[in-house]
Amino acid sequence: MKLHDVLAGYMPEPRGLDGLALAVLLKRQAHGRLTVAFVQPPAWSTPGPAKAEESAWRAYLMEQADATLWQARQLAGEEADYVVHTHKGSGRGLVELARKRGADVVVIGSAPGGRKGRIALGSTADQLLHSSSVPVLLAPRGYADKPPTALERLTVAYRRGPGCDAAVKDAAATAGSLGIPLRLVTLVISSGRPAEVEEEMLMRLRDEAASNLRAAAHGRPQVVEVEVLEGRNVAQALGTTSWLPGEMIICASSATGPLRRVFLGDTSIKIVRAATCPVMILTREN
Template sequence: MTTIVAYQPGVVGREALQLGAFIARSTRSKLLVTMVLPTPSAPSVARVDFQYTSLLRQQLFTELEEAKGDTPDDVDAEFRIQDARSVPSGLVEVAEAEDAGLIVVGNSSRGAFGRVSLGSVTNHLVHSSPVPIALAPRGFHSHDPARIRRLDVAYGGLAGTSGLVLAAAGMAAEMGAALRLTSFSLRSRSLTTDLIAEDELRSAVTTDVQSSADRALTEVQALPHPPEIGATAIGFGEDWADAIADVGWDAGDTLVVGSSDMGPGRRVFLGSTGMRIVHESPVPVIILPGDAVPTLVERAESDRPGGDR
């Protein structure tokens, strides 16, 4: 398996390399560090265009040499320049040609520290890629543990989400990671002064989510090689940041988010709720496009060893 890193020079690129290595260790995959050279859709005979492209290609070679120095020594890495009409399309072309497991992108340099903020290229990929996308929070650096220890699935308890849970369970088993379902509930500000009403609401939400999660986890336990399953976590808050923080996060956690059912077929498409969860996540995020879920479920249900370490 191959993990694509969309590299750019600077801090953002180093964070993407760190996340790529974090995932590559966990999945035992090759790292393919890629820079895209945008090329005009129509050929030009102008010498100045040729010279400019040659200079830009040499610059990308120099930047990839710098990337080699920032890539951890314990991962198998390859470095490549891809010609394409745009950066997003070039990354997808490489990922599809390599049958890659996912594309890793860095954070926007203008984002809040410790949170995910999408730049223009990342935003395009998040809404169009047929390949899972992994996002690094700003300031991400993998120390200890150096690989994924737990996959947390953003779970809404809705019909049709069992596929997402099974897909994440298969990924967790292959990584030798634990699985946890996480749900987030926003409480009305008008209830904050009514403790009885708030307690009743919290109890009702917890009962509903836990009942649905138990059914989904029963399917996970029936897999040939189920991962270790942690207690379902439900976060409450007046806004998404509070609710997401409320579940508690550990080093080695990675959040899995599914595409919206309103998305264009097999490609990644995040609705407003999914985008808010991604933006407020304090840990790396993997976004699964709709078409990837059945394939991952099929792998999870196949009778082959998981990722025991």
């Protein structure tokens, strides 16, 4: 999980500000490079008398792009690259641009309409989270209002399997390079069955989760904190622990998705929507 080349998708809206604030923080802490991209729709090609309208539309798009990147430059400074990329879909455009520029991670903000402090998934995120060849990092709504001064801890949402084991390995190396702690959490969701049956099942799940976490943390060069989070649903389980202002959650891609692509599974979708801090979805590597 490299974080040296950060690509931020930007638009002149609150979600653009949130994603850019997170990208700047990541670039600064990782001592990396930042590219800020505005994905705009293509101009149409029309023959005959409508050519004047086409020219006016192209001029408008150029003016909009210049204004958008000027705004981004005021926020992120001169130590970044600013590019305009043309594509019908903003998410697919970022996927294409990340591949062309060799980005290590794509950062965007929450879709509009969601709760403040939470992540809503819109069309841009949906395109990224089902086709990106690099990890995707999502900022909660309002993240730019009071961004942390630094990343303080990485938390891996762990579920035993090759994908999550690889995610722990990557996260451990990244946490070490950033000089921050690593935590592993496993969610235990109660079933709603009759009390005696449920308690017996929960005891087995707790023991299994704790054992898996200890095994995943064993042999790491740094001390790794482990926690089992329990609740009736994902949001309730995540609410049973504390989250630092500079926290970031890491989720592995679904094992059913394509290799070397991001693919969001059902549990990860629930984690993204319930999280109160940024969430990074890794690509599937095995």
